């Protein structure tokens with residue numbers, strides 16, 4: 001008996017030791033196993049540059065390198081063999097995958113596994129009937145004029161009661177005391193706004209003291225770790241860590257516990273008070289759906305969709321506008337003409353009359369899309385319109401960042417920031433979704449597009465009319481991005497703020 005138990009103990013130790021060793025070697029091992037599964041090795045120039053990271057000698061960001069490769073490809077499509085990933089910047093292919101053969105290009109199991117713990121069965125993470133149900137329910141609600149005015153009220157209130165006082169408090173300060181990271185401010189702003197809109201809950205991240213909200217911290221952590229899972233070379237590592245409940249996966253579990261508790265508490269209070277008085281999305285969905293876990297999942301997808309994207313769009317807009325005084329003046333002149341000097345927009349609809357502002361926002365997202373690339377998985381062997389063979393199971397990525405840099409789509413001045421390209425006789429004219437898939441296109445087009453545009457334009461207008469922003473070094477000709485699901489400036493957007501006279 002003793003012999004048996006000591007043998008068992010030894011086996012257990014040996015198992016733990018091997019597991020530990022595997023974890024220590026895991027990134028390399030995972031890469032090796034992944035390559036084995038996909039393709040033993042590839043000595044083509046692109047795969048070699050990818051694996052050896054030699055692309056980083058010539059390009060600041062991976063997306064700049066991909067943009068270069070896509071420009072050089074005659075079909076505007078490339079295949080990274082070692083990743084089993086087709087990347088395209090060809091509008092015909094994009095129309096084909098997002099619309100013509102939509103059913104053959106779902107989000108797929110690999111992504112729903114990665115995001116499943118955080119997003120559950122939320123719209124962002126499901127395909128098929130479950131997606132259809134949520135899309136129909138959400139579209140119905142988002143089309144109502146009552147929700148538009150609710151969104152408008154939230155945004156105006158967040159700007160007037162929090163954003164403006166905060167910037168005034170920094171205005172005129174010099175040196176380090178006055179340096180403000182606008183990217184951080186925009187993330188706080190968009191989190192407060194999207195939480196109130198979707199949940200009916202105000203995390204108050206943009207209070208003057210710039211507090212740390214437990215919910216925001218948990219939400220950030222869960223988003224970051226989910227993004228790291230998505231970027232890992234193989235899912236093996238995070239799956240082992242999750243099974244053993246260690247490291248980042250342990251933190252993820254704790255973050256999700258906090259989010260779940262809060263969601264449950266909000267729902268409990270809503271049921272207690274009654275749903276009819278509330279205007280937020282969750283209260284609206286609660287009238288149709290009973291299952292509380294499902295409700296939680298639906299709303300968390302909205303928070304994820306509407307937070308970092310809006311903050312990212314605002315960050316690049318202010319980065320570009322700081323370098324283009326003529327664009328700041330044109331936005332201000334239009335606002336004075338349409339709304340009257342120092343007058344604020346009064347409704348969602350009045351924002352629509354600001355054509356130049358809309359053009360400037362579209363132009364900024366053309367060059368710096370909040371979602372730089374987006375992937376689907378091919379279900380059955382297929383051939384793209386440009387002749388590329390797409391094998392079943394291949395990850396297929398469309399690349400809005402590269403597309404904003406294509407001469408054949410935007411002309412020889414494609415690298416310039418020129419809002420005028422969106423105007424015909426002073427009227428804003430949109431572009432085909434498949435040439436400009438910033439909000440995606442086809443059947444899964446972004447459901448929050450109108451809300452996002454209203455929010456972005458409201459902030460741009462209010463801040464540009466009242467403040468000067470001076471970029472603080474170090475600044476490069478192109479921003480450096482952090483890896484992640486949404487485009488984020490690696491060093492933030494550091495500025496000095498000055499209030500304009502008479503504002």
Ligand code: HEM
Nearest residue numbers: 305306309310313370371438439440444446447448451452
């Ligand atoms: C500038 C801001 C935004 C951009 C650039 C953007 C972009 C996108 C993109 C590219 C997708 C497709 C993602 C995919 O299927 O993988 C998407 C989907 C979605 N977006 Fe947005 N979004 C923005 C803001 C918002 C906001 C504020 C909301 C919520 C109010 C929102 C709600 C959604 C939802 C619910 C989906 C899922 C649609 C579906 O799967 O059918 N988005 N968005």
